[in-house]
Amino acid sequence: MEPVISIKNLRKSYGSRQVLKGIDLDVYAGQVLGYIGPNGAGKSTTVKILCGLLDDYEGEVQVKGLDLKSDALAVKAMIGYVPELAELYDVLTPMEFLKLMGSLYNLDEIVCVNRIERMMTAFGLQQQLNQRMDTFSKGMKQKVLIASGLLHNPDIIILDEPLSGLDANSVIIIKDLINKLAKEGKTIFYCSHMMDIVEKVSDRIILINEGVIVADGSFEQLKQQEGNNSLEQIFAQLTGNTSGVQVAEDLLRAFDK
Numbered sequence: 001m002e003p004v005i006s007i008k009n010l011r012k013s014y015g016s017r018q019v020l021k022g023i024d025l026d027v028y029a030g031q032v033l034g035y036i037g038p039n040g041a042g043k044s045t046t047v048k049i050l051c052g053l054l055d056d057y058e059g060e061v062q063v064k065g066l067d068l069k070s071d072a073l074a075v076k077a078m079i080g081y082v083p084e085l086a087e088l089y090d091v092l093t094p095m096e097f098l099k100l101m102g103s104l105y106n107l108d109e110i111v112c113v114n115r116i117e118r119m120m121t122a123f124g125l126q127q128q129l130n131q132r133m134d135t136f137s138k139g140m141k142q143k144v145l146i147a148s149g150l151l152h153n154p155d156i157i158i159l160d161e162p163l164s165g166l167d168a169n170s171v172i173i174i175k176d177l178i179n180k181l182a183k184e185g186k187t188i189f190y191c192s193h194m195m196d197i198v199e200k201v202s203d204r205i206i207l208i209n210e211g212v213i214v215a216d217g218s219f220e221q222l223k224q225q226e227g228n229n230s231l232e233q234i235f236a237q238l239t240g241n242t243s244g245v246q247v248a249e250d251l252l253r254a255f256d257k
């Protein structure tokens, strides 16, 4: 089977600082890839490259056989991206914003409106469909962002901390949605710090540290290899981090006289 995303020796520097130091990764259709790593490891940089937002990288990235640099527009059309923080045009209503997004993807207007209504209803936002988003809570805006990433029914879905701001019910909905999308053959690239969720939704976990991949496998495989029970422990072990308990104690000690 050909990989949907093929990354070879990906390197990226900001000025003289190299933050991706040779990432090799093949991702296949139907995979939910959990992409995790400590702050500053290079996760968002990888995601921005994949989405075509950064093109000054070295190495090779192919999406469905197309080179990301030479076929950027065709690649972008295949990808749905849900960023962690995005500036929504919040003077618009969800309907206006999502129709604008749909038009960027050349979606037929009737199809687009139908999808918008269904997704917003599924998220419980049907009453707010024509309300300006500047009054929306963080979670409500996040739901609109998720809808905008899925609107053109992309084959590849890249999610960067998609659950930020969502309530418990919405988290369950998104977790279930991710599973169902993968079963339909979509490829999900899921970037997150929320270990308990990555553990549950991903069928393959990539851990990066300081710009290199330090672990690649299913949660069960990583557990066996590392002899640990939780992804949090595996994460701490492989990234050489001090345990959370120790850090919390050190922080408390900062208040000692």
Ligand SMILES: Nc1ncnc2c1ncn2[C@@H]1O[C@H](COP(=O)(O)OP(=O)(O)OP(=O)(O)O)[C@@H](O)[C@H]1O
Binding pocket: 014, 019, 037, 038, 039, 040, 041, 042, 043, 044, 045, 046
């Ligand atoms: N535009 C930029 N200019 C200079 N340095 C940058 C830029 N963007 C990111 N960096 C640096 O590159 C490194 C990797 O950043 P990146 O955002 O990819 O990490 P991350 O793994 O997503 O981190 P986090 O978990 O904190 O979101 C960090 O040290 C960061 O300071």
